[in-house]
Amino acid sequence: MTVICSTPDIEQPPRRIMIVAGEASGDIYGADLVREAHLRNQGLHFFGIGGNRMREAGVTTLVDSADIAVMGLVEVLKHFRVISSAFLTLKKILLEDPPELLILIDYPGFNIRLAKAAKKAGVKVLYYISPKVWAWKAGRIKTIAANISHMAVIFPFEIPLYEKAGAPVTFVGHPMLDLVNVTMSQEESAASFGLDPSRKIIGLFPGSRRSEIERILPAIVSAAELLQKEYPDVQFVLPLASTLGEEDIVPHLKRSGISATITRQRIHDLIRACDAIISVSGTVTLEIALIGTPMVIIYKLSPLTYQIARRVVKIEHIGLCNIVAGRSLVKELIQEQANPEAIAAEINTIITNDAYRMAMTADLATIRGKLGGGGAALRTATLALDLINRKQDIV
Secondary structure (H helix, E strand, C coil): CCCCCCCCCCCCCCEEEEEEECCHHHHHHHHHHHHHHHHHCCCEEEEEEECHHHHHCCCEEEEEHHHCCCCCHHHHHHCHHHHHHHHHHHHHHHHHCCCCEEEEECCHHHHHHHHHHHHHHCCEEEEECCCCCCCCCCCHHHHHHHHCCEEEECCHHHHHHHHHHCCCEEECCCCHHHHCCCCCCHHHHHHHCCCCCCCCEEEEECCCCHHHHHHHHHHHHHHHHHHHHHCCCCEEEEECCCCCCHHHHHHHHHCCCCCCEEECCCHHHHHHHCCEEEEECCHHHHHHHHHCCCEEEEECCCHHHHHHHHHHCCCCCCCHHHHHHCCCCCCEEEHHHCCHHHHHHHHHHHHHCHHHHHHHHHHHCCCHHHCCCCCHHHHHHHHHHHHHCCCCCCC
16 A cells, blocks of 8 residues: 655745835835735735834834934934934844845935945845935945845936946836825815815925924914914814824924814825915925925925035925926925915915916826826836846846
């Protein structure tokens, strides 16, 4: 008699992928990437730096992105101990217990250094969302190219920059195209937040970093006070980023004579509800542009950081919507120009001058066509899986 013995299946350990997103926008993009990767391979374990969105997607966060989400020389120096500790924690893992892949999302000052550590450890690196090498510190592109396995860019004009530097590069499209999908009218959106659609609604968008809040929110609040004097029945709304708590915002409002609806929910519906928005520069300006709500962009750095930046930045605009368009679609108020009077004046023009507002809205409608198609998270997840499966040709 022949006896056939079956060998029980041996469960394979999960394939470990380190992922680093140091800011609120990267937390959102990273979460979508992780979800797409899990749909295609459930035997993955993601860990690293992220926020609430990435934790919800199943990422084990060793460091919260809120703790290191700072911008500018002075701000980085203030948070040096926390940032340095986070870096050393991840570097130690790369050297002593290396994952199969490191995925970096923007956040260049930290991530470029981490890419070097990963190369030293023999860990493959996928860099998703390029640092703004086309804006400043163009020399970084050679360093990036020398230390990564593949670059996934979100703007088509970034492709030749990396090809020239000899880095494998893929244009994956802009992830925001998949995230911005508003179906309600302005009136419906306003009502869904308990707002009165017949009264003006102004968005106050102070950013996702605590350093931004301290530097910029006072001017935004003061501008709101001026607008409230002009329009006593105006309504203000303020989205709260995942990297912030109400304690970062409420004290500023309490010191003023205004009240605002604060929410973490459905930011895109909130944008649609607004008649106009006061926004910091950054990814959110692209979200606002894709929805078509008129805005003014404000930008403030510490005096020292600004003096350094103005000598090295090589672009005319700071707002992503203006950068993508290659021209000024919406007004930018920078440093001293970003004062309450100027901010309030621009919002007043938007809500009272029909021709001005309609022209801005029409200009913003051109942005979507410049960002390629959707599916950025899927394409990037595919690149990541190809890399850990050691495929040679990535297209």
